[in-house]
Amino acid sequence: MKTTTIDRYIESHIDESVAELSRLCAQPSVAAQNLGIQACAEKVAESLKARGFAVQILPTGGSPVVFAERAGKGDATLIVYDHYDVQPPEPLELWDSPPFEPTVRAGRLYARGVADNKGNFTSRLHAIDAILAADGELPCNIKFVVEGEEEIGSVNLEPFVKENKDLLAGDVCVWEVGGVDHQNAPVQMVGLRGICYVELRVRTANRDVHSGTGGSIFPNAAWRLVWALNTLKDQDENILLPGFYDDVIPPTPREKELLAQLPDMVAYYREEFGLTGFLKDIEDPLELAIQAVYQPTCTICGLTAGYQGKGSKTVLPAEASAKVDFRLVPDQTPKQVLAQLRAHLDAHGFEDVEIVDLGGNPGAKTDPDHPAVRLAVRAAEDVYDQPSRINPMIGGSGPNYIFQEYLGVPIISSGAGDSDSRVHAPNESISLDLYEKAAKHFARIVLLMGEY
Amino acid sequence: MKTTTIDRYIESHIDESVAELSRLCAQPSVAAQNLGIQACAEKVAESLKARGFAVQILPTGGSPVVFAERAGKGDATLIVYDHYDVQPPEPLELWDSPPFEPTVRAGRLYARGVADNKGNFTSRLHAIDAILAADGELPCNIKFVVEGEEEIGSVNLEPFVKENKDLLAGDVCVWEVGGVDHQNAPVQMVGLRGICYVELRVRTANRDVHSGTGGSIFPNAAWRLVWALNTLKDQDENILLPGFYDDVIPPTPREKELLAQLPDMVAYYREEFGLTGFLKDIEDPLELAIQAVYQPTCTICGLTAGYQGKGSKTVLPAEASAKVDFRLVPDQTPKQVLAQLRAHLDAHGFEDVEIVDLGGNPGAKTDPDHPAVRLAVRAAEDVYDQPSRINPMIGGSGPNYIFQEYLGVPIISSGAGDSDSRVHAPNESISLDLYEKAAKHFARIVLLMGEY
Numbered sequence: 030m031k032t033t034t035i036d037r038y039i040e041s042h043i044d045e046s047v048a049e050l051s052r053l054c055a056q057p058s059v060a061a062q063n064l065g066i067q068a069c070a071e072k073v074a075e076s077l078k079a080r081g082f083a084v085q086i087l088p089t090g091g092s093p094v095v096f097a098e099r100a101g102k103g104d105a106t107l108i109v110y111d112h113y114d115v116q117p118p119e120p121l122e123l124w125d126s127p128p129f130e131p132t133v134r135a136g137r138l139y140a141r142g143v144a145d146n147k148g149n150f151t152s153r154l155h156a157i158d159a160i161l162a163a164d165g166e167l168p169c170n171i172k173f174v175v176e177g178e179e180e181i182g183s184v185n186l187e188p189f190v191k192e193n194k195d196l197l198a199g200d201v202c203v204w205e206v207g208g209v210d211h212q213n214a215p216v217q218m219v220g221l222r223g224i225c226y227v228e229l230r231v232r233t234a235n236r237d238v239h240s241g242t243g244g245s246i247f248p249n250a251a252w253r254l255v256w257a258l259n260t261l262k263d264q265d266e267n268i269l270l271p272g273f274y275d276d277v278i279p280p281t282p283r284e285k286e287l288l289a290q291l292p293d294m295v296a297y298y299r300e301e302f303g304l305t306g307f308l309k310d311i312e313d314p315l316e317l318a319i320q321a322v323y324q325p326t327c328t329i330c331g332l333t334a335g336y337q338g339k340g341s342k343t344v345l346p347a348e349a350s351a352k353v354d355f356r357l358v359p360d361q362t363p364k365q366v367l368a369q370l371r372a373h374l375d376a377h378g379f380e381d382v383e384i385v386d387l388g389g390n391p392g393a394k395t396d397p398d399h400p401a402v403r404l405a406v407r408a409a410e411d412v413y414d415q416p417s418r419i420n421p422m423i424g425g426s427g428p429n430y431i432f433q434e435y436l437g438v439p440i441i442s443s444g445a446g447d448s449d450s451r452v453h454a455p456n457e458s459i460s461l462d463l464y465e466k467a468a469k470h471f472a473r474i475v476l477l478m479g480e481y
Numbered sequence: 482m483k484t485t486t487i488d489r490y491i492e493s494h495i496d497e498s499v500a501e502l503s504r505l506c507a508q509p510s511v512a513a514q515n516l517g518i519q520a521c522a523e524k525v526a527e528s529l530k531a532r533g534f535a536v537q538i539l540p541t542g543g544s545p546v547v548f549a550e551r552a553g554k555g556d557a558t559l560i561v562y563d564h565y566d567v568q569p570p571e572p573l574e575l576w577d578s579p580p581f582e583p584t585v586r587a588g589r590l591y592a593r594g595v596a597d598n599k600g601n602f603t604s605r606l607h608a609i610d611a612i613l614a615a616d617g618e619l620p621c622n623i624k625f626v627v628e629g630e631e632e633i634g635s636v637n638l639e640p641f642v643k644e645n646k647d648l649l650a651g652d653v654c655v656w657e658v659g660g661v662d663h664q665n666a667p668v669q670m671v672g673l674r675g676i677c678y679v680e681l682r683v684r685t686a687n688r689d690v691h692s693g694t695g696g697s698i699f700p701n702a703a704w705r706l707v708w709a710l711n712t713l714k715d716q717d718e719n720i721l722l723p724g725f726y727d728d729v730i731p732p733t734p735r736e737k738e739l740l741a742q743l744p745d746m747v748a749y750y751r752e753e754f755g756l757t758g759f760l761k762d763i764e765d766p767l768e769l770a771i772q773a774v775y776q777p778t779c780t781i782c783g784l785t786a787g788y789q790g791k792g793s794k795t796v797l798p799a800e801a802s803a804k805v806d807f808r809l810v811p812d813q814t815p816k817q818v819l820a821q822l823r824a825h826l827d828a829h830g831f832e833d834v835e836i837v838d839l840g841g842n843p844g845a846k847t848d849p850d851h852p853a854v855r856l857a858v859r860a861a862e863d864v865y866d867q868p869s870r871i872n873p874m875i876g877g878s879g880p881n882y883i884f885q886e887y888l889g890v891p892i893i894s895s896g897a898g899d900s901d902s903r904v905h906a907p908n909e910s911i912s913l914d915l916y917e918k919a920a921k922h923f924a925r926i927v928l929l930m931g932e933y
Contacts, residue, residue, distance in 0.1 A: 061792025180793070181792050240782055241808060244778035245773050245776045247754065247759065249781060251782075256711060258707045302690060304700070311698065317698060320698055329786065332801060336571065338514060340633050341513055341632070341806070344783070347754075351703075352789075425694070426693055454689050454796070
């Protein structure tokens, strides 16, 4: 490994890479709001072309996928899965600098999407620049699959990957997320939960009504919604859809062993998020770690009805809606959950509650002892101060099952994220120091893939 | 009665009055948002001064009260209760013309507050102009009490009236609302429900969290709110606060008799609001009329939590809130309801749900056979095509109990409202024809007060 030369390049050209990242973050690309998607895909394609990749912007039913490949010396192929779309930036008033005006403060770069996952994408480009500068060619084949709908449940990715199995084929896949935990240890995240995201909508009249006129005699959309939601989960956190837990697989002994090696999050979470306690009154660190990711969820992500301004307005809402995500664990599927949800609402007299499917995918996991995971751990050894930790399953979601199902590849992690990244929230950011480390880690993964 | 001269004046000067009304409606005055209150109070004061009234803008703890008086020939004093504040105009996108840009379309004037209640106020000024033009002086004393917080529960009116009992003293009070029903019959509304308006707020963390991270282990403010709301009212419309129904007085036989004389609203409501049915499956017109106003309510007027934009955002909300109004019937009081609500939430484990008191007042009613009511009915006789109907209690609320409690006056109605007025909703409007009729009716009330 010519890591000295490569590291020197990464360090001395870091400003150019951060500038490229800033340009990419300045381009809004909110899939949920269909904002800036095509423009962002084109910027991603240009960046890959500049590194000598053969780039195609491939249509899907929604946002296009940017696919890029460049052959290397060895036979092995590294697939890089990234996404150029970002979460909506709202609530805007909670940002200290505008979400699409990347700003450096105290060694961190702030922007919507900088951590999730534009920073990881450009850190990988930066590593490739360093390798090409040192060697003129890549040690392995690299394929980029950069989609534009990850933040809305990768709604078109599965048919895309299925139809392009041969084009996308490879040996190992580097996932979009990665980085260090709150103790600055690098983490291999080898499992992701699935998700089923829905909007529940109720309409009870053709317009809002004066609450004095209708309060006693007209149906109220907000009440219908509250009652319907209340049937979904009880106050002990039991999700009440029939059959919901049937396909839940508990953690294996090896997974529990790995979870036990992860840091105790109890005090950290309490302090970081100002919590007075955890659901189910859990206090034990391992129990909390298991509960956090091996249990499915039913989370109300948003509620909307009637008057939401200052003070009072005496109105009876004709419409009400809730955004709800179900985080799924293997072997649950979104399709099952949608069917269970419809059946449940109907059985409780809520035929009037419309379910709008906003996308989803099942969860999946890679064997934590797979050689590719060991490779990724080894690649981190001389980059970070601490050895890698292996997290068998994280709480978030992503379309990893698609890559495992159709391409049969193990999934490894790299990236610039840390516990201050505020992913999906206002003031999303990355540490510039960790950005450099992410590039170095990815460069080593690529080098090791030359011998894979 | 010199009604011919007066009517001719009202008809020939109607454009000037509508122009004055339009100027008043162009001045936003949203108490809930503290928008334009002082400016609107000054406009109201100027209009009254222009009619020779002695005007005072009197401070309260909130919006000032415009008080104006002018002596007349007779001894009797007519109190006119109006308000210059209006409901918030939101949702703005549902207005066909901007809410604060009064616009005439097909014989109707559209603007926020035009029906509730700026149009009634200026129609009364117009009637006074006509009387003064005909006679040079008023037949009775008139006192205007124009407050600026009616739409937020008249939160400061009670101490104001209590402290100014002598200043405000009178014999009969004309209420701010009035007009015709959906069959164009004029209505005397002699009872109003009370109201207790609250915002329920929950906070579970110091910021929103990625739903993948927190969904299984962190408390969710939106779920707390849903569960708390669910305990307030069951799906059979029973409000579950302990003791809530204890002070509810059912309608008297005379009130039922009057309700039975009112038009059947069943088909009208269904069609007008696109309803598939009524609460409790009521189909009988009298039963619906009784249920509509002689039962208290618990109405969710608004719900807010987390992400409410397009598409999906996987966020676990740290805050959630609901606007809730309780319509009260005699002898319920807001103070009792606030105490019951706190006790109820605490008893159900919702000590974390904060109650913000957004104002309220008890309901009250005038004897439907009071001489003042007969006077108002008689005053309508040759103005409208149909005889007046007497509605013993309407669904809406207002501070009528304050006038009854401290001034001991009966309350009568006049005004330009009709069933298309969309009070509190987008596209609020009045018919210009009914505006003229309202002025004529009020002029006759004033004339009859000369003999009261």
